[in-house]
Amino acid sequence: MDFIDEIVELNENKVNEMVNERIQNNENPLNIMNDVREAMKIIGDKFSNKEYFLPELIMSGEILRQIFESLGPQLKESQAGGEKKGKVLLGTVFGDIHDIGKDVVKFMLDANGFDVLDLGVDVPADKFIESLKEFQPKVLALSGFLTLAYDSMKEIIEKLSAAGLRNSVKIMIGGGTVDERIVEFVGADAYGQSAVDAVNLATKWTEV
């Protein structure tokens, strides 16, 4: 199997061995990173096809972390970024500290070439507005697991409207109890049941 396949098959030890070999052969780290990106794309596709699930995503993230560690500080993640599809601002809304769903969405958007800024969890409305002005994303992705998140999402979107920014972004929401009713309630554009939905929505919205 080649390097990309070994990553996709999550053969941790073999991948580490091969990375070290390539480093010793003085290979340009950017070549290695291109392979890694290719592998992550395949892993993302397998997740979309329900061949892979969270354990595979998490394990591949762990392998990726070790590759970065081996390549050392000379290679920043951004250097290996390649052509990005579009900007997505992401975060779990105020009052809610859940991060699993948000992190899966981030992984899948990254794997699919989006430029993602993740604001973390329990993010106040004003922080979203401020970051939106600076980062200028095409897509705003709001996550929330608790039912309390409905009000926080609503507040963010109301504040965006008040600041005259509502039409500058498409807004997707997601989380355990979010559905079509909540899209309407908070004034978003769409919701996703899974990270795959998030990628599809972001792709649709950034293609224009």
Place this chain on the structure above:
Amino acid sequence: MNPEQLLKERVQRVRDAVALKEPDRVPITPFVDVFFAPLQVGMSHKDAMYKGRKVGSANVKVLSRYDWDLYPYMVLSGMGKLNDLVGNRAMKWAGAADPEFCLNDNQPYQYIEKAWMEADEYEELITDMTGFLLRNIVPRQNANLRAFESLPQASMFASMMSYLGVSIFFMDKEVKKMLKNLKKSLRGMLGLFLGMRNYNKSMKKLGNPVAGMGAGIGMAPFDMISDSLRGMRGTMIDMYRNPEELKKACDMLANYQIKTLDSGGLFSFGGTDEDTVSLSFMPLHRGADGFMSNEQFEEFYWPGLTKTMEGMIKRDIIPMPFFEGRYGDRLEFLAEFAKKHKGKLVYWFHDTDMIKVKEMMGDYVCIRGNVPASLLIVGPPKAVEEYVKKSIEGCMEGGGYLVDGGVSGIPNEARHENVQAMTDAVHKYGVYRK
């Protein structure tokens, strides 16, 4: 009808439905999220964390407005003081004394999921689980319970002077301090227990049966490790790096849960009494569709969960797994288990197609659910009514159906008129016979 008769009638209705017999009407048996009643009477989340007695009164006042067949037991509110005194590091809540763990006054408590133990500690965990958890995890999760670190090793107890091992531990200066602190914290919890007792008694007087706790809250062992020991990330990496240790730990935790059943459950004071229905709530987390493949589910998740449920059933306790999220990919597993234990358990669904479930396994298992949280919060009442009507029409045949909300039963922010509409719809559309 006097309250005593009413109580009997309601309990029988639920028992019939669980046993897959048609009662006179489809029962409505909601769980209620911790903060619903306090919020309805104008208390803040912080008040609810610290004023157990008031929460008890709020529950009586708010929940007795609804004509239900089984009312939820009261837990987990009023724990603020206890959490402060043990120095709980595993959750954040409104009003916490330590600012690092304090949420604002209007936020529900939330658990902190992280790796409390490292993968290289598995060996210790599975060699001496009780010792490891007491000496390592309890102190890591509770800053003021650090004295457990000095718990003597088993060899100290395996002697003709086992009392010496015990005495040495309790004579320790830090242990003495911890015990004093614990005593204080138990006083701090008294409000909650009084609130619970008052709620249970008052509801009973009104003819409102409060659900028994059964064996307390049961868990899938995989979730116990994922939620409380290794974090989800750690546990899923363990599936690759330490699969045998992970499976062994899951199996041991299932055995310990079953042993707990034999020692009489959780609460000896403030609990409900016998003339009610006890359903053992089992909130499931990582078994849902999307979290893992069916093969991984079968290898890592399902064995510990089924072992625990079988232990309950053997002891005449009714397990009620709560299938949060979607379980459409797992229905074959669920159906097979239900077939083996006909009429002995309740499956509670959140976002799985209940009508499909009914068709697949309605002859074997009572199902419960699943009015969406979004609907109970946003409404309108007419939409709630339509949802309940459709669910009842699809699920009522032959008994075996209990109406409840999807997530947390009635969510904290639910509006009264929507909850009322849900209740009314059951009385209107759920009648088998007059």
